[in-house]
Amino acid sequence: xxxxxxxxxxxxxxxxxxxxxxxxxxxxxxxxxxxxxxxxxxxxxxxxxxxxxxxxxxxxxxxxxxxxxxxxxxxxxxxxxxxxx
Amino acid sequence: xxxxxxxxxxxxxxxxxxxxxxxxxxxxxxxxxxxxxxxxxxxxxxxxxxxxxxxxxxxxxxxxxxxxxxxxxxxxxxxxxxxxxxxxxxxxxxxxxxxxxxxxxxxxxxxxxxxxxxxxxxxxxxxxxxxxxxxxxxxxxxxxxxxxxxxxxxxxxxxxxxxxxxxxxxxxxxxxxxxxxxxxxxxxxxxxxxxxxxxxxxxxxxxxxxxxxxxxxxxxxxxxxxxxxxxxxxxxxxxxxxxxxxxxxxxxxxxxxxxxxxxxxxxxxxxxxxxxxxxxxxxxxxxxxxxxxxxxxxxxxxxxxxxxxxxxxxxxxxxxxxxxxxxxxxxxxxxxxxxxxxxxxxxxxxxxxxxxxxxxxxxxxxxxxxxxxxxxxxxxxxxxxxxxxxxxxxxxxxxxxx
Numbered sequence: 406x407x408x409x410x411x412x413x414x415x416x417x418x419x420x421x422x423x424x425x426x427x428x429x430x431x432x433x434x435x436x437x438x439x440x441x442x443x444x445x446x447x448x449x450x451x452x453x454x455x456x457x458x459x460x461x462x463x464x465x466x467x468x469x470x471x472x473x474x475x476x477x478x479x480x481x482x483x484x485x486x487x488x489x490x
Numbered sequence: 491x492x493x494x495x496x497x498x499x500x501x502x503x504x505x506x507x508x509x510x511x512x513x514x515x516x517x518x519x520x521x522x523x524x525x526x527x528x529x530x531x532x533x534x535x536x537x538x539x540x541x542x543x544x545x546x547x548x549x550x551x552x553x554x555x556x557x558x559x560x561x562x563x564x565x566x567x568x569x570x571x572x573x574x575x576x577x578x579x580x581x582x583x584x585x586x587x588x589x590x591x592x593x594x595x596x597x598x599x600x601x602x603x604x605x606x607x608x609x610x611x612x613x614x615x616x617x618x619x620x621x622x623x624x625x626x627x628x629x630x631x632x633x634x635x636x637x638x639x640x641x642x643x644x645x646x647x648x649x650x651x652x653x654x655x656x657x658x659x660x661x662x663x664x665x666x667x668x669x670x671x672x673x674x675x676x677x678x679x680x681x682x683x684x685x686x687x688x689x690x691x692x693x694x695x696x697x698x699x700x701x702x703x704x705x706x707x708x709x710x711x712x713x714x715x716x717x718x719x720x721x722x723x724x725x726x727x728x729x730x731x732x733x734x735x736x737x738x739x740x741x742x743x744x745x746x747x748x749x750x751x752x753x754x755x756x757x758x759x760x761x762x763x764x765x766x767x768x769x770x771x772x773x774x775x776x777x778x779x780x781x782x783x784x785x786x787x788x789x790x791x792x793x794x795x796x797x798x799x800x801x802x803x804x805x806x807x808x809x810x811x812x813x814x815x816x817x818x819x820x821x822x823x824x825x826x827x828x829x830x831x832x833x834x835x836x837x838x839x840x841x842x843x844x845x846x847x848x849x850x851x852x853x854x855x856x857x858x859x860x861x862x863x864x865x866x867x868x869x870x871x872x873x874x875x876x877x878x879x880x881x882x883x884x885x886x887x888x889x890x891x892x
Contacts, residue, residue, distance in 0.1 A: 413577055443593045447577040450611040451599035458576035485576060 565892025632677030766820025857883025
C-alpha cells in the first residue's frame, strides 16, 4: 500500500510516498524499517509506543493501535504534529 | 555541509584576511572545537596559534545535538548525540571528520518491558565518552532519563551497559522526571581511568556519583562530603545532584566536581569530597555547571559560576559573566573576565559547554546560552568572542584532529 512520509523523515526515504506491505499498522512500520533502516525508531519508542506528536491516519481516520488491521488498498499517512520553537 | 572562513567579531582585520587567504606558513588546522547546539552542530578549526577559525557547519540543522565528540584513538571518528524535535533520539557517526554521517544501526534504547508493565524510553542521549585507549571501538553513552550504554563497534550499535538501568536500587536513586533537570534527568560524566579500563565513574542529575572497579559489574556511591539542598538528608543518594565531574589527566587520582551544592575536590584513594568552593567570593557563590581541568597540572581547574540564589535565575551572577580559576587545588580562586562584558550580560554556560585544549599555554573555550563562543589562548587571562549568533550552545569539546 501507499504510505505518505512526513518531511522530517524524508532523509530516510528521499520521497514523500513509498510502498509498504503488512496486515497491520505494526507490520507496515516494520516493513518500512526493513526498507529504510532506522526509520521505525524515529516513530516508535523502545516500548513500541508512538512517540509524542507522531500521528498515523488510515483512510483519513486517526489510528493509535499498532494492531490496527490494514488492507492493501488502504491509504496510510504518517504525519508529524510539529510544535515548539 | 557549508565550509567557510569565520569572521571573528573582534576587531582584528589582519586575522580576518589571514582566515580568507591562508599563508604559505600556515600550520595544519588540527585543533577543532566541536560545538553542539539546540539546533545543530558546528566544527571550528584552527592551528596551534588559535588566531583564526574556519567554521564548518551546520551539521544536522534543526536537530538538537547534546554532545559531539572526537575519538582520540583515531583522531577522525566523530559521534553526535542527536534528536530532531519530536523524532526519536539517535547517534550519528562520521569516519571522515564530518564530511558524511551515518546513523547508528542500533541507537541507545532501554530494554523492552515485559507485557503489562511500563518500560522506560530514552528521550535523548546526553553524554558520550570514548572508551579506554586500549579498547579501540568502545564508547560509553549516558541518556536522559538516566541510562548507561556501551558500544563496542565504534558507535554503530549500542546496548545497555551493566545492570544499573533496571536495577531497583538505582531506579530509586534516579528519582522521577519530577526530580530532574528541566529537559529531563541525566546520566553524565562517564569517566574511564586512563590506567585501568575496568575503573569507571559516572554521575547522575540527580542520583549521585558512582564508581566501579570491576568493569561495571558492581558500583558504589561516592558521595561522602557532598552537600545536598538544605533540610534533606545527604545519606539519601537520590538527593545528590552532581552537575559535572572531571578526572585530572595528569593525576587520575584527583577528581574535581561542580555540584548543585558547590565545588568539590576528591583525592583517591580517599572517599571524602572537600568543598573547595567555600573559598569563592560570597557574592558570586559556588553554584554552576561546567568544570574544566588542566591537561597537565592537577592543581589547576576552572568553573563558570551561575546565579543559584532564590529562584535560581541561572544567569551570570549580577549579569557579569566570569570564569573563576584556581592554581592551587581550590585553596584560592581568581576572577578571569578580561574581555568579557562588564555588565548586562545575562547568559550562562551549560555543563558540557566549557572545555580546555591541550596546547601550551592551555586554551579555554566556552559556549553560551545566547549562542556565542568565547576563547582564551592564555588559560583564562584574556577572552575574546570568536563566534556569535549560533543557537543555544549545549556542549563544546576541544579536540586534536589526526
